[in-house]
Amino acid sequence: MRAPRANSREKILAAAADVAREAGPGSLSLEAVASRAGVSKGGLLYNFPTKAKLMQGLVENYLRDFQKALEARTAEARHESALSAYIKLSADDCERPKPSASWIFSAIAEDPDFLAPIKAFKHQLLERLKEETSDLGSLLICFLAIEGLRSMNLFDSDVLSEDEHKLLVASLLKIAG
Amino acid sequence: MRAPRANSREKILAAAADVAREAGPGSLSLEAVASRAGVSKGGLLYNFPTKAKLMQGLVENYLRDFQKALEARTAEARHESALSAYIKLSADDCERPKPSASWIFSAIAEDPDFLAPIKAFKHQLLERLKEETSDLGSLLICFLAIEGLRSMNLFDSDVLSEDEHKLLVASLLKIAG
DNA sequence: CTTACTGTACCGGCTGGACGGTCTTGTCAA
DNA sequence: TTGACAAGACCGTCCAGCCGGTACAGTAAG
Numbered sequence: 001m002r003a004p005r006a007n008s009r010e011k012i013l014a015a016a017a018d019v020a021r022e023a024g025p026g027s028l029s030l031e032a033v034a035s036r037a038g039v040s041k042g043g044l045l046y047n048f049p050t051k052a053k054l055m056q057g058l059v060e061n062y063l064r065d066f067q068k069a070l071e072a073r074t075a076e077a078r079h080e081s082a083l084s085a086y087i088k089l090s091a092d093d094c095e096r097p098k099p100s101a102s103w104i105f106s107a108i109a110e111d112p113d114f115l116a117p118i119k120a121f122k123h124q125l126l127e128r129l130k131e132e133t134s135d136l137g138s139l140l141i142c143f144l145a146i147e148g149l150r151s152m153n154l155f156d157s158d159v160l161s162e163d164e165h166k167l168l169v170a171s172l173l174k175i176a177g
Numbered sequence: 178m179r180a181p182r183a184n185s186r187e188k189i190l191a192a193a194a195d196v197a198r199e200a201g202p203g204s205l206s207l208e209a210v211a212s213r214a215g216v217s218k219g220g221l222l223y224n225f226p227t228k229a230k231l232m233q234g235l236v237e238n239y240l241r242d243f244q245k246a247l248e249a250r251t252a253e254a255r256h257e258s259a260l261s262a263y264i265k266l267s268a269d270d271c272e273r274p275k276p277s278a279s280w281i282f283s284a285i286a287e288d289p290d291f292l293a294p295i296k297a298f299k300h301q302l303l304e305r306l307k308e309e310t311s312d313l314g315s316l317l318i319c320f321l322a323i324e325g326l327r328s329m330n331l332f333d334s335d336v337l338s339e340d341e342h343k344l345l346v347a348s349l350l351k352i353a354g
Numbered sequence: 355c356t357t358a359c360t361g362t363a364c365c366g367g368c369t370g371g372a373c374g375g376t377c378t379t380g381t382c383a384a
Numbered sequence: 385t386t387g388a389c390a391a392g393a394c395c396g397t398c399c400a401g402c403c404g405g406t407a408c409a410g411t412a413a414g
């Protein structure tokens with residue numbers, strides 16, 4: 001009665017994100033993830049020989065998806081700036097009230113250095129956006145405001161109403177030009 | 178060799194913040210905090226009968242300090258808006274590269290609900306700022322950009338250079354009017 | 355075709371250690 | 385005497401990582 005489809009890796013990664021979101025970042029144990037993924041602990045450890053490797057996999061997966069989504073957005077609308085695409089992507093990401101990435105807190109608790117790739121990615125993204133604009137001040141405001149939006153979503157903070165969210169996005173797009 | 182008359186409570190709170198910052202949020206154990214505070218475990222548990230109470234104390238302390246600082250800023254410069262005061266306060270808070278509040282991650286791992294008072298505070302602050310301005314769009318941008326700045330500081334992300342930081346603050350103050 | 359061998363993917367019990375919380379005993383100042 | 389701790393042994397629980405299996409796929413000799 002072995003599972004025919006092998007790709008346990010992705011199932012495990014998804015399960016880890018689910019557990020962190022639903023049971024809280026403090027409850028992300030290997031057993032919980034394995035159980036959620038329909039895999040034994042041994043099977044989990046086979047795919048990710050250590051918890052740190054699992055966290056690393058989570059980060060890499062996240063970054064890969066993010067980059068893919070960003071490329072798709074910028075490609076599908078050539079007439080607008082990359083900054084606008086980034087704003088819209090982030091607005092969509094943050095619209096639904098899914099923290100969706102609270103596993104990040106588990107990773108930080110494990111070791112803050114796990115965020116290094118994310119920081120590097122953000123830095124690289126900002127550099128790329130800088131090349132496209134002449135108004136650095138406006139770019140920084142937009143970039144940081146999006147960062148704020150993402151952090152609110154991450155912390156599951158619904159400080160903004162839906163109308164305010166839309167107004168914010170519209171205002172940002174106006175500034176971005 | 179007892180401490181003469183030092184309020185252990187504050188020492189413990191400060192020690193907890195220190196441990197989380199230096200050893201990482203995942204290493205914030207009662208023993209580590211007690212040792213750092215120069216207090217025995219028994220003494221710690223006398224002041225904070227449970228780890229949850231300690232986290233709660235951390236949050237309350239943080240909020241109290243924040244409100245005090247904000248009131249001081251707004252009071253000392255009556256001719257400028259509360260939003261400007263908030264921007265300047267946050268800029269100063271985030272300038273020095275001190276995460277200073279990574280204990281927040283420990284609190285989240287313990288129980289995400291510990292952030293509820295912080296969310297309420299933020300919401301209340303935004304409401305107060307809304308009453309002062311006519312341009313809601315600009316306010317939201319400033320508020321979120323500051324949130325972004327604070328999250329960068331929290332995650333110990335130095336994506337922005339010092340010059341960019343200054344430019345951002347100047348641009349925000351211009352928008353804030 | 356069959357037997358024997360090899361590697362892959364996974365199972366699940368176990369252990370050693372860390373941690374939160376309790377409890378007891380002691381100390382010293384007011 | 386009491387209140388505010390110090391000191392730390394102890395307990396129960398949780399959890400990461402380890403290890404000895406197991407099921408199956410391929411493969412290749414006989």
